[in-house]
Amino acid sequence: MAAAYFVTGTDTEIGKTTIAAGLLCAARAKGLSTAAAKPVASGCEETAQGLRNSDALALLGECSLPLSYDEVNPLAFAPAIAPHLAARExxxxxxxxxxxxxxxxxxxxxxxxxxxxxxxxxxxxxxxxASLSDLPIALGLPVILVVGVRLGCINHALLTAEAILRDGLPLAGWVANVVDPQTSRLEENLATLVERLPAPCLGRVPRLATATPASVAQHLDLSPLGIALGRG
Known part of the structure; x- marks a missing residue:
């Protein structure tokens, strides 16, 4: 049965796309067909084919279904600013x-x-x-939270999880993406996240020299989503 999730992060620039592409790669390795969308993206580059976003291209590369770029990223804007400001301009x-x-x-x-x-x-x-959080609410999608592990991440993660649940959506799982391996008391911080976040951890991804979808997928585990994957 088909399963779909909304991927959000504790902040910007915390490796949300890196983890999403890794999750798609992990699903493909299990023999599952995959598809993805990044419905709005700013910071796009002009190409002969039109505006292209590197994050959307990374997701498209892990889609086993034959999707066009526009199907993955229908709204693309050039300025590397907040999407609502880019759209307004x-x-x-x-x-x-x-x-x-x-x-x-x-x-x-x-x-x-x-x-x-x-x-x-x-x-x-x-x-x-309106907020982007209204999109998964409208679609009824469970959420996967990417936690950018660095100083302050516990507060950001708990507040985000609280907001997701308050909005009436299930938190299906979360991923610890270690963006700052020099984070003080790293292991204690990770243990606190495991203890306090009300969802299973799908993996702990270290800072990788080359974070390809395949190398990221090696640190991810889709099995906590097994019930959702089985039920669709």
Whole structure:
């Protein structure tokens, strides 16, 4: 049965895409078909084919279904700024339905394992009073939280998990991505996260010299999602 998750992070620049691509790679290694979407991305580069985002391309590279770039990343903006500001400058109304419609088309392909990656953290603004967190709410997707392990991550992780649960979505699991291996009391911090986060840990990814999807996947475990994967 098809299973789909929304991937969010405790902050920006904490390796959310690196982990998402690793999760997709791990699913493919289990023989599952995969699909993904990053519905809005800023910081895109102009190419002969149009604006392209490196994160969206990384996700596309781990999709086993034949998806086009536009199906993975329907809304792309050049400035490397908050998506709602980039959309405003481009004259685009960045509302929940504008994001949900193309994501629903991707999910309708019913890959065994699908991921929808957000931008930044849980409360990234959209147009008006809307937030990017309204997208997984509209789609009813359980959430995988990427915790960028560095100073302050415990507070960020617990607050994000609290917000996800308060919004009525299940926290399916979380991944510890060690972005700062020199973090003081690293093991104690990780133990505190395991103790306090109300979801299973799907893996601890160390700082890798070359973080390819395959090398990241070696540190991930999809088995805690087994019930969700079996039920769809």
């Amino acid at each position: 481009a004259g685009v109304q960045l509302d929940v339905e504008a994001l949900a419609t193309p994501v629903r088309r991707m999910l309708a392909k019913e890959a065994d394992f699908s991921l929808v990656e957000g931008a930044g953290g849980w409360r990234v603004p959209l147009a008006g009073a």
